[in-house]
Amino acid sequence: MSDEAVQIRTVIVDDEPLARAALRRLLASDPAIDLVGETSGASAPDVIRDTRPDLLLLDIHMPGMNGFDVLQALEPGAIPLVVFVTAYDEHALHAFELRALDYVVKPFSDRRLLEALGRAKEMIRRRDTEAAQRRLLQLLRARLLQAESSEPRATIRGGEPREPRFAVRDGSRILMLQPSEIVWIEAAGSYSRIHFESRAELVRATLGTLEGQLDPDRFFRIHRSAIVALDRVQEVRHESHGDYMVQLRDGTELRLTRSRKEEFELRVGLG
Helix, strand or coil: CCHHHCCEEEEEECCCHHHHHHHHHHHHCCCCEEEEEEECCCCHHHHHHHHCCCEEEEECCCCCCCHHHHHHCCCHHHCCEEEEEECCCHHHHHHHHHCCCCEEECCCCHHHHHHHHHHHHHHHHCCCCHHHHHHHHHHHHHHHHHHHHCCCCCECCCCCECCCCEEEEECCEEEEECHHHEEEEEEECCEEEEEECCCEEEECCCHHHHHHHCCCCCEEEEECCEEEEHHHEEEEEECCCCCEEEEECCCCEEEECHHHHHHHHHHCCCC
């Protein structure tokens, strides 16, 4: 089957019937698009889980459950490529631009939507969506941090702020993880193994997915197969064959990719 014949499973999430009709009309003109569902906010997570689309056309402003709520209700690995359909103002759109996420502004023209659709189709055909998903997860994480900073933080005994946790869905269970307890994470195919001080957890999430949920000021991907907590690093050695080794405080040794060495040094304050 040629790339042109690949059917791109698509779902529309928008609370406005007229907007859904306009999107449906444009999608119907493209033989590569297979529209497998359309809905508004509250039922969107279930529709997305049931249909498993490749592409999501997602409105932001919806009553009850907005577009970001929809994405946060999904397992990170189940989030498809997203084109936002939004009436957001200039400052909010800047957040999308910083992360190179595609969006169309209401009221949208046929030409603008088709441009966004064309880019999305090309990424899906090239199987080049992981970076876009990582940027999307970073945007969601930034929104969560912004929300936490605007609300009174929970405290523990003694009045110290409680560290924000993040959730990782693993099959039928959800793990609530404390970032400060993570030592390092290794890739294991479509899974990842999270190493803590006294145990390790194998979770059904790619390293790229977890990277998007972690604070980039505290964690760094030193290799395509490993992320380390920067405060757990004890030393870095230059090996005779040209590679670099990172040694953690618990004695774990991991390879640092040469192409990432300069950024790593900047992150730990050596630049």
